[in-house]
Amino acid sequence: MTEIASEHNAVHQTTATAPVVTLHGVAKRFANGTLALDQLDLAIRHGEFVSLLGPSGCGKSTALRLIAGLGEPTRGSISWSGTKSKEHRRNKPEVGFVFQEPTLMPWATVFRNVMLPLELEGVEHRLATKRATEALERVGLASFRGSYPRELSGGMKMRVSIARALVTDPPLLLMDEPFAALDEITRFKLNNDLLELWREVGHTVIFVTHSVFESVYLSNRIIVMTPRPGRVFTELTVDAPYPRDESFRTSSEYARHCRIASQALSRAMATAS
Amino acid sequence: MVSDADHPPLRGGATIGWSRIVLPIVTLALGVVAWDVVVRVNDIPPFILPGPGLVAATVVSDWPVLWDSLLVTLATTFYGLALALAGGVGLAILFNQSRLIEHSLYPYAVILQVTPVVAVAPLLLIYLPQQAAVLACAWIVAFFPILANTTLGLNSVDRNLVDMFEIYGASRIKVLLRLKLPAALPYMLGGLKIAGGLSLVGAVVAEIAAGSAGAGSGLAYRIAESAYRLNIARMFAALILLSITGVAIFFALSLVSYLLLRRWHESVLPGER
Numbered sequence: 001m002t003e004i005a006s007e008h009n010a011v012h013q014t015t016a017t018a019p020v021v022t023l024h025g026v027a028k029r030f031a032n033g034t035l036a037l038d039q040l041d042l043a044i045r046h047g048e049f050v051s052l053l054g055p056s057g058c059g060k061s062t063a064l065r066l067i068a069g070l071g072e073p074t075r076g077s078i079s080w081s082g083t084k085s086k087e088h089r090r091n092k093p094e095v096g097f098v099f100q101e102p103t104l105m106p107w108a109t110v111f112r113n114v115m116l117p118l119e120l121e122g123v124e125h126r127l128a129t130k131r132a133t134e135a136l137e138r139v140g141l142a143s144f145r146g147s148y149p150r151e152l153s154g155g156m157k158m159r160v161s162i163a164r165a166l167v168t169d170p171p172l173l174l175m176d177e178p179f180a181a182l183d184e185i186t187r188f189k190l191n192n193d194l195l196e197l198w199r200e201v202g203h204t205v206i207f208v209t210h211s212v213f214e215s216v217y218l219s220n221r222i223i224v225m226t227p228r229p230g231r232v233f234t235e236l237t238v239d240a241p242y243p244r245d246e247s248f249r250t251s252s253e254y255a256r257h258c259r260i261a262s263q264a265l266s267r268a269m270a271t272a273s
Numbered sequence: 274m275v276s277d278a279d280h281p282p283l284r285g286g287a288t289i290g291w292s293r294i295v296l297p298i299v300t301l302a303l304g305v306v307a308w309d310v311v312v313r314v315n316d317i318p319p320f321i322l323p324g325p326g327l328v329a330a331t332v333v334s335d336w337p338v339l340w341d342s343l344l345v346t347l348a349t350t351f352y353g354l355a356l357a358l359a360g361g362v363g364l365a366i367l368f369n370q371s372r373l374i375e376h377s378l379y380p381y382a383v384i385l386q387v388t389p390v391v392a393v394a395p396l397l398l399i400y401l402p403q404q405a406a407v408l409a410c411a412w413i414v415a416f417f418p419i420l421a422n423t424t425l426g427l428n429s430v431d432r433n434l435v436d437m438f439e440i441y442g443a444s445r446i447k448v449l450l451r452l453k454l455p456a457a458l459p460y461m462l463g464g465l466k467i468a469g470g471l472s473l474v475g476a477v478v479a480e481i482a483a484g485s486a487g488a489g490s491g492l493a494y495r496i497a498e499s500a501y502r503l504n505i506a507r508m509f510a511a512l513i514l515l516s517i518t519g520v521a522i523f524f525a526l527s528l529v530s531y532l533l534l535r536r537w538h539e540s541v542l543p544g545e546r
Contacts (some may be wrong), residue, residue: 065436068436068440069439069440070436070439070440095440097437097440099436099437101433103431103434103437105434105452105455105456106537106538107455107456107458107536107537107538108455108537110388116437116441116451117441120438120441120442120447120451121441121442121445148536148537149537150416150537150539151541163396168441216364
């Protein structure tokens with residue numbers, strides 16, 4: 001075991017895989033004057049599982065929303081490459097977005113909720129039905145297609161939300177603290193399921209979290225952010241091999257990565273105050 | 274991502290509220306008996322206060338007249354409510370789509386609501402044919418709760434769901450039809466329940482106003498007419514029919530609300546203990 005975690009401030013790296021999305025000097029100032037992000041440089045490469053780690057208020061959710069196309073950066077730019085593009089949407093490829101809340105339509109069944117992205121994109125009904133069925137099977141909820149969201153537990157609702165995000169088969173999956181509101185047992189289970197899905201589907205994931213443990217467990221790269229204004233403090237590589245499972249969660253290697261990430265996080269917070 | 278770890282919560286059964294059915298009936302019976310006793314003991318003449326027996330006999334003997342009048346009032350109430358629903362929801366959608374229209378018109382909707390309809394009815398009777406004037410009164414009082422509630426509902430949509438529709442490039446019309454209107458439905462139905470009773474009030478007020486002008490044949494007109502003739506028993510009979518109509522409208526609208534919301538909205542789902 002050579003280098004367990006490498007820590008460096010250089011964001012732009014030359015690697016074999018091309019970036020899916022690159023943020024150049026992105027700043028975001030809200031109407032109330034809050035500077036949420038400043039000078040944010042970020043390159044997400046194809047197939048990566050990247051976590052944005054930081055305390056609340058560090059603008060990590062804002063960064064994710066900008067990448068999703070919700071709002072425009074005040075300064076800087078976001079560029080796309082290496083994915084199929086839709087000209088009418090500024091070359092932004094399709095993204096799947098999972099919110100912190102399950103964000104399901106309470107009046108629609110599980111199946112109709114998963115169908116929604118396909119219906120909005122005008123996918124032909126028979127094909128849409130097939131893909132929605134597959135997406136529900138992938139998250140293990142095929143038998144709940146006729147249920148209404150309120151009849152499901154919190155973990156199941158989150159699975160539906162993930163199925164909906166994956167139903168359009170997006171090259172980029174954006175997740176905004178999706179498991180923060182769940183209990184630990186459910187969160188661990190969904191962490192494992194998410195990793196399995198990621199290995200199966202092979203999409204790129206950007207995962208926002210304030211949990212050191214979750215970020216180390218899931219990602220190959222952790223971007224540690226500073227608060228007010230949000231910018232990259234440092235980035236860490238977690239080079240433990242996949243598949244990762246419960247034995248990784250209890251390994252000394254995991255603990256070491258967590259310690260490094262925790263230290264980086266506390267230094268990031270110290271720079272802010 | 275296959276799991277059977279999380280089960281949906283069990284659904285609790287509704288407790289049968291026998292007291293909610295039996296107790297009002299007992300109260301009613303006691304009230305009728307007391308009424309009868311007061312009339313008999315004090316030997317009150319029927320042109321001042323008829324006993325319950327005489328009122329019941331009048332309902333039967335005057336049924337053909339009362340029934341025809343009831344149909345007229347019901348028709349007015351129903352059309353008034355239908356127009357209020359169309360107008361209220363239509364205006365709410367218009368306000369939701371355009372701030373300019375909302376700011377231009379909303380104050381006048383409020384003015385229409387706060388001006389007592391009793392005061393407006395005689396004027397309307399001068400400018401409109403009688404039937405139209407009565408209908409207009411029913412509409413004026415019924416449409417505002419629908420407008421106000423639907424506006425509230427359209428503005429209470431989950432922000433994350435709005436973002437999700439934006440991510441998938443949904444058009445304005447799709448956001449309205451697939452997201453805003455379903456989300457506003459419970460609010461709109463709440464407004465409709467209030468409007469049902471108010472529509473009857475509007476119809477009655479206008480009929481009374483019209484009746485004093487010497488025309489009309491609705492139930493309220495029968496009450497006014499009977500008053501001139503000191504036919505107090507028929508006044509009571511017509512009044513009772515009006516009350517029953519109001520209650521029936523309320524229950525009918527509650528049933529509509531229940532049928533539309535029973536699968537998903539908390540307001541009509543059984544509580545779990």
